[in-house]
Amino acid sequence: xxxxxxxxxxxxxxxxxxxxxxxxxxxxxxxxxxxxxxxxxxxxxxxxxxxxxxxxxxxxxxxxxxxxxxxxxxxxxxxxxxxxxxxxxxxxxxxxxxxxxxxxxxxxxxxxxxxxxxxxxxxxxxxxxxxxxxxxxxxxxxxxxxxxxxxxxxxxxxxxxxxxxxxxxxxxxxxxxxxxxxxxxxxxxxxxxxxxxxxxxxxxxxxxxxxxxxxxxxxxxxxxxxxxxxxxxxxxxxxxxxxxxxxxxxxxxxxxxxxxxxxxxxxxxxxxxxxxxxxxxxxxxxxxxxxxxxxxxxxxxxxxxxx
Amino acid sequence: xxxxxxxxxxxxxxxxxxxxxxxxxxxxxxxxxxxxxxxxxxxxxxxxxxxxxxxxxxxxxxxxxxxxxxxxxxxxxxxxxxxxxxxxxxxxxxxxxxxxxxxxxxxxxxxxxxxxxxxxxxxxxxxxxxxxxxxxxxxxxxxxxxxxxxxxxxxxxxxxxxxxxxxxxxxxxxxxxxxxxxxxxxxxxxxxxxxxxxxxxxxxxxxxxxxxxxxxxxxxxxxxxxxxxxxxxxxxxxxxxxxx
Numbered sequence: 001x002x003x004x005x006x007x008x009x010x011x012x013x014x015x016x017x018x019x020x021x022x023x024x025x026x027x028x029x030x031x032x033x034x035x036x037x038x039x040x041x042x043x044x045x046x047x048x049x050x051x052x053x054x055x056x057x058x059x060x061x062x063x064x065x066x067x068x069x070x071x072x073x074x075x076x077x078x079x080x081x082x083x084x085x086x087x088x089x090x091x092x093x094x095x096x097x098x099x100x101x102x103x104x105x106x107x108x109x110x111x112x113x114x115x116x117x118x119x120x121x122x123x124x125x126x127x128x129x130x131x132x133x134x135x136x137x138x139x140x141x142x143x144x145x146x147x148x149x150x151x152x153x154x155x156x157x158x159x160x161x162x163x164x165x166x167x168x169x170x171x172x173x174x175x176x177x178x179x180x181x182x183x184x185x186x187x188x189x190x191x192x193x194x195x196x197x198x199x200x201x202x203x204x205x206x207x208x209x210x211x212x213x214x215x216x217x218x219x220x221x222x223x224x225x226x227x228x229x230x231x232x233x234x235x236x237x238x239x240x241x242x243x244x245x246x247x248x249x250x251x252x253x254x255x256x257x258x259x260x261x262x263x264x265x266x267x268x269x270x271x272x273x274x275x276x277x278x279x280x281x282x283x284x285x286x287x288x289x290x291x292x293x294x295x296x297x298x299x300x301x302x303x304x305x306x307x
Numbered sequence: 308x309x310x311x312x313x314x315x316x317x318x319x320x321x322x323x324x325x326x327x328x329x330x331x332x333x334x335x336x337x338x339x340x341x342x343x344x345x346x347x348x349x350x351x352x353x354x355x356x357x358x359x360x361x362x363x364x365x366x367x368x369x370x371x372x373x374x375x376x377x378x379x380x381x382x383x384x385x386x387x388x389x390x391x392x393x394x395x396x397x398x399x400x401x402x403x404x405x406x407x408x409x410x411x412x413x414x415x416x417x418x419x420x421x422x423x424x425x426x427x428x429x430x431x432x433x434x435x436x437x438x439x440x441x442x443x444x445x446x447x448x449x450x451x452x453x454x455x456x457x458x459x460x461x462x463x464x465x466x467x468x469x470x471x472x473x474x475x476x477x478x479x480x481x482x483x484x485x486x487x488x489x490x491x492x493x494x495x496x497x498x499x500x501x502x503x504x505x506x507x508x509x510x511x512x513x514x515x516x517x518x519x520x521x522x523x524x525x526x527x528x529x530x531x532x533x534x535x536x537x538x539x540x541x542x543x544x545x546x547x548x549x550x551x
């Protein structure tokens with residue numbers, strides 16, 4: 001592993017500089033830089049090195065899987081296909097950070113295409129943190145595609161965070177939910193400069209008593225631009241909630257377009273959206289606690305994205 | 308000690324909110340500012356904490372002229388202010404807010420002590436977001452707690468601290484002010500209409516129509532206020548009428 005990869009790993013996947021406490025696969029510039037399976041979690045490369053299959057045995061409890069991906073030089077367009085096969089009643093955490101770094105004129109791009117196939121009663125917490133770094137003018141791009149299939153009673157909790165340095169991102173998430181399955185997504189994105197971020201969710205609740213909760217918190221600073229589109233389809237007795245909150249700073253722009261489709265009389269679907277600048281009173285209150293205006297703004301944004 | 312010297316405050320549209328306020332609030336004393344709605348009480352609090360700046364006049368904290376200092380500078384000098392209408396923050400927790408108020412980490416026992424003083428159970432509230440899920444009474448108590456969490460306070464301003472707080476908790480609130488008073492180390496300025504708070508004041512200042520209508524020890528001012536209330540007239544009503 002090169003130095004840049006090590007730095008990215010520390011930031012995006014809680015790497016302590018020595019080892020991961022579970023199964024892992026480290027991808028560096030399109031190549032495998034380290035892999036380890038455990039008794040319950042088997043990682044197998046796909047043919048041609050285009051990705052991996054991760055098999056999590058039924059009943060596996062409280063284990064972690066790390067699949068960080070790093071692009072550390074320009075002129076790389078890394079596309080990887082990772083499939084997670086999660087056995088019945090397994091309960092695991094998957095950490096999938098990604099960093100793109102460019103010090104030159106070449107573009108650095110990572111495109112992770114992930115499929116989550118959760119068997120009955122499985123529970124997965126999926127954490128994804130994206131960053132861009134480097135001093136080059138080449139664009140840093142991350143375009144994740146996530147396909148989710150949740151069997152009966154399965155639960156997937158996704159926490160995604162993009163805080164800096166990614167010039168372009170298009171995040172696509174699609175989900176299909178069976179009976180009593182639940183999909184919970186908390187997305188936090190901050191863009192600045194001339195960055196662009198697009199989020200596209202589509203969740204089809206086919207199962208009875210299935211549920212989805214999409215929460216997006218975003219901050220668009222400087223001249224950055226964000227688009228948010230969510231489409232929730234309730235095709236059975238189900239509950240769907242989508243919440244898009246955005247803070248604008250400077251010349252930032254946000255376009256939020258939620259879409260709800262109720263194809264069943266007992267589908268209960270809600271969308272909430274709020275876009276605006278930081279409330280002046282929030283800044284004033286924190287100033288009365290001794291913070292400067294700039295410090296107050298940072299704290300408000302930090303809390304907003306974390307919440 | 309807080310001193311306001313001939314404070315005038317006029318809005319850009321020409322409306323005169325404060326018309327020559329002279330006021331001295333002694334250290335170690337509880338001074339309550341009361342008077343009719345719209346009379347200028349909250350304006351005084353905002354001018355002292357730096358949220359607004361006077362058109363003319365001077366504001367002194369002990370021997371420092373703070374008239375031209377901004378909000379942050381005043382906060383660092385020891386001015387703290389519990390808003391009448393507390394602000395909600397999506398994402399910031401009660402713990403976050405109290406730590407920001409304290410200027411750093413706060414151990415659990417200290418957090419527990421601060422929240423206990425305003426009648427909140429730490430376990431139930433410490434990791435809750437200060438957002439719309441909190442009731443008016445809960446958020447008001449958290450607002451008061453942000454002032455109690457401040458270190459090196461010299462002046463604490465509470466704007467209608469009783470608003471939204473139930474009767475049971477009100478006794479606790481009275482206790483908070485009595486304890487602060489007993490410590491005798493800071494200047495306490497409370498804006499209130501509540502008789503139970505007026506009853507523990509050292510000094511009462513009546514503000515109406517942008518002017519100080521009466522100021523003095525509680526024993527002197529309160530009976531007159533209560534008498535006015537009984538006959539349904541404005542506080543210190545005769546003086547207001549004589550001015551107009």
